[in-house]
Amino acid sequence: MKKILSLGLVILCSNLLIIAQDTSPVIKSIINEANENSQLENLAHELMDGIGPRLVGTPQMKNAHDWAVNKYKSWGIDAENEEWGEWRGWERGITHIDMVYPRVQSLKGTQLAWNPSTKGKGVTAELVVLPMVKDSMEFAKWLPSVKGKLVMISMLQPTGRPDYNWKEFATEESFSKMKENREKQTKEWNDNMKLTGYGRRTLAPALEEAGAAGIVASYWSRGFGVNKIFAAYTKKIPTVDLELEDYGMLYRLVESGKKPKINIVAESKEHGTVPTFNTIAQIKGTEKPNEYVILSAHFDSWDGGTGATDNGTGTLVMMEAMRILKKFYPNPKRTILVGHWGSEEQGLNGSRAFVEDHPEIVEGVQALFNQDNGTGRVVRMSGGGFLNAYDYLSKWLYAVPKEITSEIETTFPGTPARGGSDYASFQAAGAPAFSLSSLNWSYWNYTWHTNRDTYDKIIFDDVNNNVILTAILAYMASEDTEKTSRKKAILPISNRTGKQLEWPEPRSPERKGGLDDQ
Incomplete structure (x- = not known):
């Protein structure tokens, strides 16, 4: 049975829950740090203005991976760039286009x-x-x-x-x-x-x-x-x-x-075959180190703009949440891992490679939270087709301040994604992975894959709300005494085909991208 509930109703219905958010010093510290000592604007400036767009195979993409590793290490968090494939190496140069006649x-x-x-x-x-x-x-x-x-x-x-x-x-x-x-x-x-x-x-x-x-x-x-x-x-x-x-x-x-005649000067450089990476960082679990709470965001972008809302903001949310968790929750029960995936834009390649290369981590996933659709505050969460997702997601969300959850609509049990963003790679493998879907802010027309996807479009108040939400969800998922259920719901009939939907199958990544075009 499908349930569509506002978090206000979830909270009213949760009279059996005994979690008291106002008595948790960790949650209090997460909220205070995010509101009083946010690093979001500086991180955004360094990533979007300093490094720029992050097209797979470009030097800027590698610069971003290295920057993230160094940033995590400066916070005392173990991090590395994990190679998963190769891509056509290319670098954008200057473009001049001029009408010369009439x-x-x-x-x-x-x-x-x-x-x-x-x-x-x-x-x-x-x-x-x-x-x-x-x-x-x-x-x-x-x-x-x-x-x-x-x-x-x-x-x-x-x-x-x-x-x-x-x-x-x-x-x-x-x-x-x-x-x-x-x-x-x-x-x-x-x-x-x-x-x-x-x-x-x-x-x-x-x-x-x-x-x-x-x-x-x-x-x-x-x-x-x-x-x-x-x-x-x-x-x-x-x-x-x-x-x-x-x-x-x-x-x-x-x-x-x-x-009319125009002159086109389009300078670019070919760099042969270059490696592609995911940036992986983690805070090791103390009680259940082989169970994982994963924070997920793709790192790459198209390069018409600087990739600010697709997916710079999702990246910032996960980095800032990890910084805060390390500061106030340095010894989690479960391992908290963050994945900054490469080549999502060409078909979820980085996350698909991680799922394929690390079945032991996928098996140990307690929950994955992915953010990848713009700069707005989170307003939707789905159970992703996991039959019992309501039992644990509503409990974790109850610990989040009401001013953040009041506008979040939840759908249970929902259906698994078949693409779109990296959580789909994990759902296909049966891991409980969830999309933190955000408010539109004219995303589809103005910033999704466009020449206007730049720093000035970021709404930092909304992004900061998402940091608080993500960090608290990670904390609650790590602390939960129970392992999350992976039982799958019976999926509905497709309106398009008239047949019952089947759970998506894992797909292999493209590990040699663009090399046939050289």
Whole structure:
């Protein structure tokens, strides 16, 4: 039976619990330290401003791993970088994009990840847009015309204003008209893409093979000035993402017959094959050292911004919680381990490798707490499909201050994750792992994988709340006299397939990433 409860109701229903949070000196100390001596802003500055984005395979990713190890050791916590695979070594350099005809204007955009460097003065060429075609044969006949041209492969957006801005200021008729026109245009664009015979991943390589000088895209994230920044699919020619405003201007110039030209200088370095790591730190348990409370957050990011909310904030929560626990709970009953996973963004690779390489730790997991969806305070927790999760999670949450738990909605028994973030790697192996899901703060449109995911988007009050929550949960899980149950609930019928859901199977990581693209 599914239970959806606010923590207020959980607390009211917990009259049999005898835990008194106001008598626990450890919990009092956790709360006081977090509120009076927070290190979050300094840690955020060092990680986001100093080290920057943490794309797997880059020197910045390795710098971040080394920084975390040194930081933990400065707090008296054992830590190491554990190698689990190899990746294509690559380093971003300077990107300059300038319109040089019919007038001169510097443009806002960036080279996509793992794209080769341009040479000399870069690439200067005329822009063309994808044609409307009847079928793939017509597109194949058009392909040779891209030789020596820069090809624009994204749809011209009809507006750069997000919907909430339209809703606030436009008439109802105007807003409806815009949405209808955009839906029609989007459908026509998607239908035309299907007619070309190519998809998002295959189009750019086909254009490269046909002799294009480069690829120009714009992956708008439906917010003011914000684009999602991912990886390039070309091996020799530049691929850049332009912000909507500049992309739209160039597209309209092409359509009006002005034949605009731009110059792209995109400097990057190849570093061959480099090792990939997870950073692991632990406070050894005194009574049950082979049972584990795991604090979990992925360390890597995409590199359009500095990875502040995906997943810099989750990283900060776990580091600060560990610092506080070491200071006020230095001899836990169970081992408290923190995992800063590499290459989550390419498929949970670091955590999957850890699960595969350390079955003895997975077997000993008392609980895992993962945070990975933005800077907001935690507002949702699920039992993850573990039948008896309510029994222990509600007990642990009862010890957390009401001002933190009052807005947390819990769902029991819930269902296991099939991806999304690193707790899914542990759930698939049967370990009780739980996501600390946070308030939105416009995460999906403004900071998730975007060029605006930067330090200034962090809400430190919310992050500090999450530190208190995480540290108390870790303390309570460590102190619990009982080992947590791993009994799985009977999963519901899938609305999509009409069949009963099955527990996800563990998946092996990609241990040699991007090496085929070199």
